[in-house]
Amino acid sequence: MADRIRPAPSAPGVERLEAHLHGRPFAPHRHDTYAIGITLAGVQSFRFRGETWHCLPGQAHILHPDELHDGRAGTEAGFAYRIAYLDPALVQRALGGRPLPFVAQPVVDGAGLRAAAALWDLETTVDEAARVDLIVAAADLLVVAAGGDLPTGHLDLPALERVRARIAADPAGEHPLAALEREAGLTRWTLARQFRAAFGTSPSRYRTLRRLDAARRLVAAGAGLAEAATATGFADQSHMTRQWKRAWGLTPARWAAALAAE
Numbered sequence: 001m002a003d004r005i006r007p008a009p010s011a012p013g014v015e016r017l018e019a020h021l022h023g024r025p026f027a028p029h030r031h032d033t034y035a036i037g038i039t040l041a042g043v044q045s046f047r048f049r050g051e052t053w054h055c056l057p058g059q060a061h062i063l064h065p066d067e068l069h070d071g072r073a074g075t076e077a078g079f080a081y082r083i084a085y086l087d088p089a090l091v092q093r094a095l096g097g098r099p100l101p102f103v104a105q106p107v108v109d110g111a112g113l114r115a116a117a118a119l120w121d122l123e124t125t126v127d128e129a130a131r132v133d134l135i136v137a138a139a140d141l142l143v144v145a146a147g148g149d150l151p152t153g154h155l156d157l158p159a160l161e162r163v164r165a166r167i168a169a170d171p172a173g174e175h176p177l178a179a180l181e182r183e184a185g186l187t188r189w190t191l192a193r194q195f196r197a198a199f200g201t202s203p204s205r206y207r208t209l210r211r212l213d214a215a216r217r218l219v220a221a222g223a224g225l226a227e228a229a230t231a232t233g234f235a236d237q238s239h240m241t242r243q244w245k246r247a248w249g250l251t252p253a254r255w256a257a258a259l260a261a262e
Helices: 088-094 128-145 157-169 177-184 188-199 203-220 225-231 237-248 252-260
Strands: 004-007 014-021 026-029 034-042 044-048 051-055 060-063 069-073 079-086
Touching (some): 079 088, 088 128, 128 177, 128 188, 188 203, 203 237, 203 252, 237 252
Antiparallel strands (some): 004 014, 044 069
C-alpha cells in the first residue's frame, strides 16, 4: 500500500494532518513547533533523547519544539496517525506566561487524551473560536503530561452566563472572539478554559450544538436539509451533516425520514 498524507483544516499556528506510512519515512529532524499526534493503527516507533519509543493505537506522542527525533513503522504493516503541529507561542499565551511544559515521557495515554480529542477531529473547520479551544486543550494536555497542575481558581459565572446567553440567542452568528472577550471581561484563553469548566464544553462546540438544535427544529417543520444548513450558520449541507451525526449518531436525512414515517 502506498504512503498517504491528508492535510486537514488548519489555522494560523495550528497545522493538522493524517498520515499512513510504511518503512522508515522520517530521518532525524527537528521542528520549532510542538507535535502532538495520536496513533490510529500499527506501531509508530521513534528515537527521542537517546531512547526508542513505541506508540500504539490510542496512545499519543508529544514532542517538544526543537528536539531531534525520527520516525518509522514498528512492524511491516506500517502505521497511521493524526497529528497537530502547534506554535509554542500560542501555547505560552494559553498558559498565561508560564514556561512551556516539557514532556519527558513522550508516549502518553489515559483520560487526559479525551479532553484533547478535538485536536485530532480533522473533519471540523477551525475558525478563531475553535483555534483557541484547540490551543487551550493542547496546553492543558501538555501541563498534565509534564506532571504539572492545571490552573484553578474562581469561575466568573456571571460573565460566562452572559457569553453563553449571547451565543444561544444567535447561534447562526459568528460571534468574534473579540466581542466575547468584551462581553465577559476575560481574555480568550481564560474564557475558553472557564467556559468548559462551567458548562462542560467549549464556546465553539456550544455554538455548533445550538446551531444543530435550530436546524433540527427547521427540519421538523418541513425545511429541506440544505435550507436548514444555510439558515443556521453551517457552511453547507455536508458540514451540517457531519456535525449532526457527530452529535446525535445518525444523519439528518435519516432523522427526517424517520420523523416523516410517524
